[in-house]
Amino acid sequence: MAGNSSRAIFRLARLHLLKLAADLAYTARMSTDHLLPPDIAEGATLVGNEYGWSVSSFPNAIPKAQDASYACLGGQFQFRLDDGSIYEMYWLAADSTERTGGESWEDYSRRSCTEVLRKFEHLMSATDFAKEASNLKIQINATRYLVFVAYFVLENEWLQLQADRSS
Numbered sequence: 001m002a003g004n005s006s007r008a009i010f011r012l013a014r015l016h017l018l019k020l021a022a023d024l025a026y027t028a029r030m031s032t033d034h035l036l037p038p039d040i041a042e043g044a045t046l047v048g049n050e051y052g053w054s055v056s057s058f059p060n061a062i063p064k065a066q067d068a069s070y071a072c073l074g075g076q077f078q079f080r081l082d083d084g085s086i087y088e089m090y091w092l093a094a095d096s097t098e099r100t101g102g103e104s105w106e107d108y109s110r111r112s113c114t115e116v117l118r119k120f121e122h123l124m125s126a127t128d129f130a131k132e133a134s135n136l137k138i139q140i141n142a143t144r145y146l147v148f149v150a151y152f153v154l155e156n157e158w159l160q161l162q163a164d165r166s167s
Contacts, residue, residue: 036152040064045080045147052080052147055124062117065152069105071112072096075150077123079133079140087136092127094119094148105155120148 035041036051042064043057053061065072074095079087096112103111129142153161 036070037064037068040068040070040152047080047086050149051152052078052149055143055146055148058120058148058150059117061150062113066110066113069109070152070154071099071105071109071158072116073112073151073153074116075120075148077127077129077132078147078149079136079138079142079145080147081138081140081145087133087138089132089136092123092132094123099158105158116150 035046036044040061041051043060044051044053046052062072074093076094077089077092079085079089081087094116096115099108099112129146133140133142133145
């Protein structure tokens with residue numbers, strides 16, 4: 001039981017680090033007036049500093065991100081309602097593993113994107129999102145409001161994140 005609790009705490013901490021990473025990456029892009037390229041962001045809505053793709057659009061963003069040398073740190077599912085409400089399902093996360101010491105950026109970009117896509121696809125097939133909505137006490141068409149929020153970074157943004165972690 002303690003092992004499961006430790007894993008849950010680790011997952012939550014990792015999720016918070018991912019969100020921090022996304023915030024920093026977003027700030028870096030905004031400071032130079034750069035958002036994600038339109039072809040990667042296609043099918044996504046930007047709320048605050050988070051891109052959320054329709055679940056049918058997200059798989060199309062991955063090869064475009066890889067081609068543009070973006071890595072994917074991970075992501076999570078959310079329900080985004082018309083009234084602006086957001087219901088995060090942080091327990092349904094699809095995260096990539098850390099970059100290894102000798103791994104080139106190109107290899108990490110491809111691997112991280114592939115890992116996140118695989119986990120996304122697994123969660124899509126294994127999760128009853130209507131039940132998740134019901135558990136959150138919201139009466140919605142789960143398919144209509146479901147998005148996948150993913151965090152993409154370029155190498156310079158990733159390096160800045162590593163430097164920020166070290167300080």
